[in-house]
Amino acid sequence: MTNEHPASSTKPKLNFRFLxxxxxxxxxxxxxxxxxxxxxxxxxxxxxxxxxxDEINTIVDNYDKQPVSxxxxxxxFSDFDEQQKWTPITVRGEYLDEDTLVARNRPRAGRPGFEVLVxxxxxxGDRxxxxRGWLPLGVDASAPDSVPAPPEGQTEIIIRAMPGEVSVDRGAPEGQVASINLASIRDQLGYDIADEAYGLMAAESPAPAESPQQMPEPQRDEGPHLSYSMQWFTFGLMSFVVWGWLAYQKAVRNREDEMYGEREEDGFISAHRVERVKPVKRRKGQMTDEEIEDAMLNG
Incomplete structure (x- = not known):
């Protein structure tokens, strides 16, 4: 009949005191x-x-509505609000063609180019x-090959209101600007113009024989920001999950070490106490198997 110690039949509880x-x-x-x-x-x-x-909603609300006078x-143009962006406005007057400027570094569909500002x-009497639109690089890449002239005399245009851009810390050749910063353009022209917003061309009447390429309709895509946000929140949560999993694995290893380190009287030999017995040779030859076994049992 085998005597079994009670501790050998049950596993110890996990111990997390090491935390x-x-x-x-x-x-x-x-x-x-x-x-x-x-x-x-x-x-x-x-x-x-x-x-x-918010920008998409502004586009939806304003881009396709009927132009206002x-x-x-x-x-x-003098007190711009972001909610007015893309608003179509009908304006009558005349271009000041002699003061035409082009804005540099204006890519479109992956191609570098210019935008024509008049x-x-x-x-x-307001200015x-x-x-008026986009032009590709010219032969020497420093300017367009040619800038189409706007209609002469009395003209009716439909434009969409756009906010002025911030100033950039770089220069531009004569007749060009580095950004559509309205205060800088006003100083360059030498007379007052509206300095809060400008107009993006939608239509001209009479239509000129040649005109710059019209700017494309703005995209209504919110981008990957929602998925990126969820990924960041998940990363934060996973750090605690990994820490907890490592703690659990540590507790399991500690319990196994405790179980296999029980006394030999319980029927176990500690994995940490098993030693390799080095056989001792007799004077006239090697030890027998029985002698090696006796040496192991006797320590």
Whole structure:
């Protein structure tokens, strides 16, 4: 009949006291710091998505609606609001063709080029800047090969309101600008123009024989910001999951070490105590198998 010790028939409970050690506490603190960083990055991506959605909503609300008269919308160019972006406006007056400028470094569909900027004097005497469209690089790449002239005399145009751009820290050759910064363009022209917004060409009447390429309709795609945000939040959560999994594996290994380290009287030999017995040779030959076994049992 075999006498079985009670401890040998049941597994000890998992012990997580090691989590109070400096290394494991430090690992948990790292998870907290990492999670805070990922939440910040996830919220940043959500903010970018909301900004993009606001822009898409503005496009949907304004881009295709019926043009309003300049008399109703003249304030847009002197007191611009982002909600007025892309608003179509009908303006009557004449181009100041002699003051035409081109904006450099304006890519379109992967091709570098220029945008043609012409001041427009309205019937009310105001001056606004009109972006008539896009031209590709010329032969020498420093300017367009030619700039199509706008209609002469009295002209009716439909433009979409756009905010002026920030100034950039680089120069441009004569007759060109580095950005559509309206204050800088006003100083370059030497007379007042509306300095909060400009007009992006939609139509001209009478239509000229040749004109720059019209700018494409803005995209209504919110981009990958939502998926990026979810990824950052997931990374933060996974840091705690990995820390917990490592802690569980450590506790399991500790329990196994405790089980296999029980006393020999319980029917186990500690894995840490098993030693290789070095046989001792007799004077007249090697030990027999029985002698080797006796030496192992006797320690």
């Amino acid at each position: 109070l050690s400096g290394a494991w506490i430090g690992g948990f603190v790292f998870c907290i710091i990492f999670a805070i960083a990922t939440v910040f990055l996830g919220n940043w991506q959500m903010d970018r998505r909301m900004d993009k959605l 300049y008399a109703e919308a003249s304030h847009v 001041p427009f004097r309205t019937d009310s 606004i800047l009109v972006d």
